[in-house]
Amino acid sequence: MFCSLGHQPNQSCRGSSLRNRIKGPLVVTSHVGSALVHDSWRTTMSGGEQEMSSYYVGVDVGTGSVRAALVDQRGVLVAFADQPIKKWEPQFNHHEQSSEDIWAACCVVTKKVIQGMDINRIRGLGFDATCSLVVLDTHFCPLPVNNEGDSHRNVIMWLDHRAVNQVGRINKTKHSVLQYVGGVMSVEMQAPKLLWLKENLRETCWDKAGHFFDLPDFLSWKATGVTARSLCSLVCKWTYSADKGWDDSFWKMVGLEDLVADNYSKIGNQVLPPGAPLGSGLTPEAARELGLPPGIAVATSLIDAHAGGLGVIGADVRGHGLVCEGQPVTSRLAVICGTSSCHMGISKDPIFVPGVWGPYFSAMVxxxxxxxxxxxxxxxxxxxxxxGHAAFPELQAKASARCQSIYAYLNSHLDLIKKAQPVGFLTVDLHVWPDFHGNRSPLADLTLKGMVTGLKLSQDLDDLAILYLATVQAIAFGTRFIIEAMEAAGHSLSTLFLCGGLSKNPLFVQMHADITGGNVRNEQSWESCVSKT
Ligand SMILES: Nc1ncnc2c1ncn2[C@@H]1O[C@H](COP(=O)(O)OP(=O)(O)O)[C@@H](O)[C@H]1O
Ligand SMILES: O=C(CO)[C@H](O)[C@H](O)COP(=O)(O)O
Incomplete structure (x- = not known):
């Protein structure tokens, strides 16, 4: 049911090219060839076949856009659409969105993918989304998360770093729940954001709040009216334990005892595993807004990275002659790379990796x-x-003259200037430290900053291309650093499975293969293997 899709602004399409946009469990479901797509449509449209297809809609809310996919019961992708969503940065490190804007985008993309379809064949709907915090009042109306009092902006985005002081105090408690987030809570999780709201927007937001949702759970509530939360969100971002539930002592110790007092009704006291059906399914109101039949099944949601991770970690790789065929799923590392990169590895027993979130039980697989x-x-x-580079306008002009994306242009430009040497050698004198927004893993230090060494006075297109290469390499070294920490703690990883917008960039995939020295699969070419140096 879950899917997570790559991003091309304002597009809606059908057919074989759709495969290139998939980043979730749909990755290897079947052959998304045009023949198959047409077959399933013919069956649908004629209505005469005995075994008529059932269809499912998956909605994926990333940081920059919302994507929907229509798939049939075999998992074949039939239609895809996407739509950008709004983002505000009212001050440095404050990142906000609007839950109404996001829901409206979900409705637009859903209507697009079901256009011309017999909607009575649609059996179910599922959502995944970024782990942003949605705030609603007791009547489920949006509340402002900002000093301006703009209630339209009622979402504190996952990458918002406003709660630095709050997370510092939470970490000083050394409470035992912190063992399950790599030893250090991230400012990107929900407890510090809640504490910030309580300490900074007491009257306009905190006192009036009736519901704090992770964005994936907001969407499933909006579709069904059911306020149950996903085990995925609560375990990964809210300190909930699949085994022991909420830990009252944590919330009391950090100054959020009010959440305990009302039995966690504001943050969730009914918890369901991802994929479990919610209530009586799609409400008539949501059905009208989405253009779907009322009462169809709606699945308990997943966070976007977890939807992507579930898809690629669970991929059936048989028959492609891959090295990873026959190796356990625990040897796979899913890397979901879009605005951020998330490195998802699973194990049968809990593994505690300093600076790496988890171990989380049953939160993904x-x-x-x-x-x-x-x-x-x-x-x-x-x-x-x-x-931000001085040569960016020139890059834009040259790429558009060739009808190429700026990244395709930069990749070919690097090929041109590398001459006989391997492309990676172009950066022997230029290095990037990529922690411009702190280090999430494995250093778990939000105070870290980015760095570039080896700059010269020239600022031409060659310099831009080499800076771009050094940035991609720095990100790949970050992945290697994470893999090394996971392996030192007990993981045994042999294959990286890349998905998300960045996996469409061959340079990004190649640098991950070269720098991690492992087998790398990306979403676009299941059949071809990226070599390692
Ligand atoms: N064809 C492509 N080549 C290079 N980079 C790409 C391509 N398509 C998307 N990206 C990059 O992927 C990132 C967005 O990935 P996506 O999975 O859509 O993100 P999110 O889920 O965070 O909204 C952007 O930084 C974008 O520039
Ligand atoms: O913390 C995360 C998952 O646990 C992600 O970084 C967050 O959800 C954003 O995802 P994306 O980069 O795909 O927009």
């Missing part, structure tokens, strides 16, 4: 423990470096 390493800005960092 049922019955397995999950460790989640991460780099908070990867796609966003590449954009920051490239767009």
């Amino acid at each position: 049922p019955g397995f423990w999950l460790n989640e390493g991460g780099q908070s800005v990867t796609g966003k960092l590449i954009e920051h470096m490239v767009q």
